[in-house]
Amino acid sequence: MAEIQYSLRTRAETLFRKLQDEITAALEILDGSEKFFQETWERPGGGGGQTRILKEGSVFEKAGVNFSAVHGDAPESTAENGITFFATGISLVLHPRSPKIPTVHANFRYFEQTNQHAWFGGGMDLTPYYLDEEDAFHFHRTIKTACDKHDPSYYPRFKKWCDEYFYIKHREETRGIGGIFFDNLSAPTVRELENIFAFVEDAAYSFLPAYVPIVEKHRDEHYTEDEKHWQLLRRGRYVEFNLVYDRGTRFGLETNGRTESILMSLPTVARWEYDAHPSPGSPEAKLEAVLKNPREWI
Amino acid sequence: MAEIQYSLRTRAETLFRKLQDEITAALEILDGSEKFFQETWERPGGGGGQTRILKEGSVFEKAGVNFSAVHGDAPESTAENGITFFATGISLVLHPRSPKIPTVHANFRYFEQTNQHAWFGGGMDLTPYYLDEEDAFHFHRTIKTACDKHDPSYYPRFKKWCDEYFYIKHREETRGIGGIFFDNLSAPTVRELENIFAFVEDAAYSFLPAYVPIVEKHRDEHYTEDEKHWQLLRRGRYVEFNLVYDRGTRFGLETNGRTESILMSLPTVARWEYDAHPSPGSPEAKLEAVLKNPREWI
Numbered sequence: 001m002a003e004i005q006y007s008l009r010t011r012a013e014t015l016f017r018k019l020q021d022e023i024t025a026a027l028e029i030l031d032g033s034e035k036f037f038q039e040t041w042e043r044p045g046g047g048g049g050q051t052r053i054l055k056e057g058s059v060f061e062k063a064g065v066n067f068s069a070v071h072g073d074a075p076e077s078t079a080e081n082g083i084t085f086f087a088t089g090i091s092l093v094l095h096p097r098s099p100k101i102p103t104v105h106a107n108f109r110y111f112e113q114t115n116q117h118a119w120f121g122g123g124m125d126l127t128p129y130y131l132d133e134e135d136a137f138h139f140h141r142t143i144k145t146a147c148d149k150h151d152p153s154y155y156p157r158f159k160k161w162c163d164e165y166f167y168i169k170h171r172e173e174t175r176g177i178g179g180i181f182f183d184n185l186s187a188p189t190v191r192e193l194e195n196i197f198a199f200v201e202d203a204a205y206s207f208l209p210a211y212v213p214i215v216e217k218h219r220d221e222h223y224t225e226d227e228k229h230w231q232l233l234r235r236g237r238y239v240e241f242n243l244v245y246d247r248g249t250r251f252g253l254e255t256n257g258r259t260e261s262i263l264m265s266l267p268t269v270a271r272w273e274y275d276a277h278p279s280p281g282s283p284e285a286k287l288e289a290v291l292k293n294p295r296e297w298i
Numbered sequence: 299m300a301e302i303q304y305s306l307r308t309r310a311e312t313l314f315r316k317l318q319d320e321i322t323a324a325l326e327i328l329d330g331s332e333k334f335f336q337e338t339w340e341r342p343g344g345g346g347g348q349t350r351i352l353k354e355g356s357v358f359e360k361a362g363v364n365f366s367a368v369h370g371d372a373p374e375s376t377a378e379n380g381i382t383f384f385a386t387g388i389s390l391v392l393h394p395r396s397p398k399i400p401t402v403h404a405n406f407r408y409f410e411q412t413n414q415h416a417w418f419g420g421g422m423d424l425t426p427y428y429l430d431e432e433d434a435f436h437f438h439r440t441i442k443t444a445c446d447k448h449d450p451s452y453y454p455r456f457k458k459w460c461d462e463y464f465y466i467k468h469r470e471e472t473r474g475i476g477g478i479f480f481d482n483l484s485a486p487t488v489r490e491l492e493n494i495f496a497f498v499e500d501a502a503y504s505f506l507p508a509y510v511p512i513v514e515k516h517r518d519e520h521y522t523e524d525e526k527h528w529q530l531l532r533r534g535r536y537v538e539f540n541l542v543y544d545r546g547t548r549f550g551l552e553t554n555g556r557t558e559s560i561l562m563s564l565p566t567v568a569r570w571e572y573d574a575h576p577s578p579g580s581p582e583a584k585l586e587a588v589l590k591n592p593r594e595w596i
Binding site for chain 1: 337349351353360362467468469530534537538541542548551552554555557558560561562564565566567568569570571572573
């Protein structure tokens, strides 16, 4: 078992490094005006990461694509058991300037603990400001195709998990129109764990084809001040989800994670107004209805 | 004991209602352009409140002054013990438009549980965007005077408690330059509980004299776009504190509180930029230094 765990560990880290390179390269081409800058950081207990940020671009107001690979003593480690952990992952949040282009989040990660087990987690989800059913269908279908190659139960399970995870309880609505989410995905045999890795690889590589066509479709659309205003209110909800509920964010902040890398997920600007509601029948109300009743897109 | 508890309950509710009226009246005069509107709400389990909001005023971008008095079965109530609770309080957050005027928060509350105990909580704290030592001194001295009338240990204890409570751990800084904070302030005898009520009354009435002179002093000062930009970044930190740490906010959101009344504390607009730091020696850096090392103002 030990050799295989090391092998997966190396391959997972390699995959996430490659993904960071490919995704940031594609996003720079898509943006056309700004480039990512990189900050390399080290974790005092072992390992580190690369945070890449593109800001004030023509398409993206703020785009963050983080890679990390950290290791060290597990919190439950003692002199006797000497338990260590290793975690590697990629995490990205893209906030476009235009309210016609959805915000997107994706995250894939691998975790292992000595003498215990190894697992994968991840997913991606779309947060539009205006509902475009064709976009929703395209995003979900692209992900479903990647899932179905590996296990027909994955997409329905992980789609449901996503709707449940990205739920803003105090607003009684989801953060966006979903995608997939999975965590602690493990297996009793090496062969099955290899299969999970193959799935994670395909799911991660489906990110660009799932999202980029949506950006290309809407990037030249006109938008009004009112539409921008609605986007900022919705971004307030994004902040609420991330700071109140997101387990990754809260865990990171509580365990002295790298604050700037964790909070790179927040939008540049967000608004809160007392009791603001879209007028009935408006495009804004149409989006809200879907957030209150998550739909099956396929 | 029972009669006295009822009496305190009625007097506490009356105090907080009166305070809401006096404070909103004073703030309308101070703002000079906009008025508060009121929403009255009922709590399904018993009681309700009045949320008053003033928005887009000439001085205040957003000002919320909430009153509530709620009662019902305590969470630990069973058919056998029939434990009930009563809670009343006033809570306010004022976000001025100008970065030269500090944001302020105040909250006073009374809580009692049948056959158990009664206690008070509250405090007020100032969140400037630029440090004015005279303001800090005035704010703290006004509060200290109210505290000292009742117990010389109150101000030093509650000032320290405030610095500790309004601490943004992941930023290693306080939310603002403090004030006082106290919770679960109770007493074994009726007489002592009455003394605590008298203290809460004086502390609550010190709010307007502690804050209003600061507004009057800075209301006509000019400010630049850069100063407004810094205010929005600091408001991001305000949002971080409220959503990640504030126990009242988190408890309210988790227990199906009235979301709009709870989140009225958030500023209209907040900004997040990756790794933004004020330049050394700037007025912005001077504020940051005080947030990292809370000072004794008196």
